[in-house]
Amino acid sequence: MGGAVSAGEDNDDLIDNLKEAQYIRTEKVEQAFRAIDRGDYYLDGYRDSAYKDLAWKHGNIHLSAPCIYSEVMEALKLQPGLSFLNLGSGTGYLSTMIGLIIGPYGVNHGVELHKDVVEYARQKLDEFIKNSDSFDKFEFCEPVFVVGNCLEISTDSHQYDRIYCGAGVQKDHENYMKVLLKIGGILVMPIEDQVSAASYRAETDLTHMH
Numbered sequence: 001m002g003g004a005v006s007a008g009e010d011n012d013d014l015i016d017n018l019k020e021a022q023y024i025r026t027e028k029v030e031q032a033f034r035a036i037d038r039g040d041y042y043l044d045g046y047r048d049s050a051y052k053d054l055a056w057k058h059g060n061i062h063l064s065a066p067c068i069y070s071e072v073m074e075a076l077k078l079q080p081g082l083s084f085l086n087l088g089s090g091t092g093y094l095s096t097m098i099g100l101i102i103g104p105y106g107v108n109h110g111v112e113l114h115k116d117v118v119e120y121a122r123q124k125l126d127e128f129i130k131n132s133d134s135f136d137k138f139e140f141c142e143p144v145f146v147v148g149n150c151l152e153i154s155t156d157s158h159q160y161d162r163i164y165c166g167a168g169v170q171k172d173h174e175n176y177m178k179v180l181l182k183i184g185g186i187l188v189m190p191i192e193d194q195v196s197a198a199s200y201r202a203e204t205d206l207t208h209m210h
Contacts, residue, residue, distance in 0.1 A: 005067060008051040011037045014066060017053070023070040032073065032097040035132070038066065041093045041124055060114040062090050064166065068190065069094055072164055075188045082161040083107035085180060086143075087150035090166065092121030095143035096128055106141035107160070111148045121145045153180065165189040 005021045008014030015033045018024045024033060039050035043058055050056075056063045072094065076084075080103040086095045089110025099108045112118045122145055129142070150165065159182045165173075166189075177187050 005053045007053065010051060011039060014038065014051040014053075018066055018070050021067075023067050023074075025074055028078070028101050029070065029073045032100045033070065035100055036093065036097055036128065038063070038093065040127065041091045060117045061120060063093060064190075069097075072166075072188050073097065076162045076164065076186055078102055078162065081105040083158070083182075084109070084141075085158075085160040085163045086110040086166065087163065087177070088112060088166040089121060089143070089145055090117060092125050092143055092145060094164065094166070095121075095145070096125060099141040099143050102141045104139045104141060107158075108141040108143040109158075109160075110143050110145040111150050111153065112145060113147070113149055115147045118145045118147050159185075161185050163187045 005014075005017040005023065008017055012034060015024065015030060018033070019030060024030050037050075039047045041063060042050045042056065043061070046056065046058065053066050055065045055068075076098070078084075078098060078101040080101070082102050083106060084095075084098050084102055086098075086109070089095050089112045092110065095108055095110045099106070102108060110121070112121065121143075125143060125145075129140075159180055161182050162185060163177060163181055165177055165187070174187070174189070177189065181187055
């Protein structure tokens with residue numbers, strides 16, 4: 001999925017297009033997108049594709065289309081101090097943007113099935129921290145990436161305010177994901193190529209009002 005907005009010449013141009021098409025609607029999401037150059041997460045030789053509104057895959061490395069990431073960022077309704085879990089954290093691009101919004105009192109965890117992708121994400125995070133001129137403008141919640149299967153996380157482990165499941169899981173795994181979610185939390189996952197922002201606020205609050 002992608003191709004919802006026209007290609008940009010560079011990262012700022014792409015963000016302008018996403019704003020114009022109403023995929024990016026809030027200032028904090030716009031700032032996070034502008035702070036991190038999507039092209040930095042591409043392998044050398046593929047960077048000229050970075051500013052198209054298209055997904056990109058090379059081996060186990062995968063980036064969703066920019067329109068998807070912007071919808072996800074808006075749907076998560078991020079605030080400073082929240083805890084975030086990224087299931088299928090991939091390159092770390094999304095987790096790093098989210099770390100700029102949730103700030104130093106947040107929690108930012110990523111689980112990724114492929115060891116080589118976790119190593120790639122850690123390398124890209126190190127480069128961002130070392131080289132980014134936007135880094136000092138934000139108080140950052142550094143993502144922590146681990147290798148694991150998102151369907152094998154202990155359900156009595158940490159619970160999170162916000163969860164994004166970008167891993168290829170089916171609709172029937174949704175209840176499993178909800179176990180990892182705090183009451184009043186929001187789970188966002190793509191279902192059949194649509195971003196489903198399933199807020200369990202009303203449902204979970206009601207079930208705990210006895």
